[in-house]
């Protein structure tokens with residue numbers, strides 16, 4: 001399967017962001033992509049207090065309808081890294097979903113782990129001020145096999161991905177708006193670790209550049225194969241990157257080093273409760 005990852009610089013003009021998404025999807029489909037993956041917060045990235053104004057129903061909102069029509073028009077899968085989904089007056093879900101070539105939603109995932117962190121003197125984020133966490137993992141069926149959905153900060157919680165792999169996932173989606181500061185040290189390291197330890201493809205479309213004054217995203221969208229090799233990587237700026245997923249590499253990795261089979265959870269399963 002030929003896939004495309006869109007690296008964006010989403011800001012507060014939702015109309016422009018949606019126009020950009022449409023143009024990127026048209027470009028990717030024109031270049032033969034069968035699945036297009038968008039980053040986290042792809043339609044709106046702004047201040048906490050403004051987020052719920054931009055939240056929508058999924059699948060009954062405008063963005064879903066537009067993406068459903070684009071998926072049908074191009075006969076492709078569209079993985080929406082995330083948009084704001086309606087929850088209450090002051091909180092939204094941060095929600096990812098997958099649309100199939102018939103325009104139907106085949107899976108929806110609400111970010112479970114919220115980015116509540118403070119790095120002294122560097123940055124502070126309290127995602128839970130404006131977002132309510134999801135409670136359910138989500139696996140979708142693609143023609144290339146099962147794929148586990150997740151969003152950004154989730155990537156720091158390996159149990160979620162181990163669960164996906166044990167449920168049969170061969171692909172892990174990790175769309176993001178990863179901060180520039182943490183990205184420099186952790187982004188590639190963690191993506192490659194999730195790929196190697198679960199012997200899955202990792203597909204990680206990211207936000208790039210300044211989205212809000214003083215808030216910058218790392219970019220470096222990438223596809224990692226099950227052996228830990230980065231097979232496609234975005235450079236600085238916005239744009240589309242491509243990769244061909246050779247699914248035989250999953251079995252090859254799992255046969256060569258059968259670490260998923262060699263687990264002994266009976267000795268340590270209680271430690272992760």
Ligand SMILES: NC(=O)CC(=O)C(=O)O
Pocket residue numbers: 115151152153154156177178179182183186
């Ligand atoms: N933005 C996030 O959700 C996560 C992130 O930037 C990090 O884990 O670092």
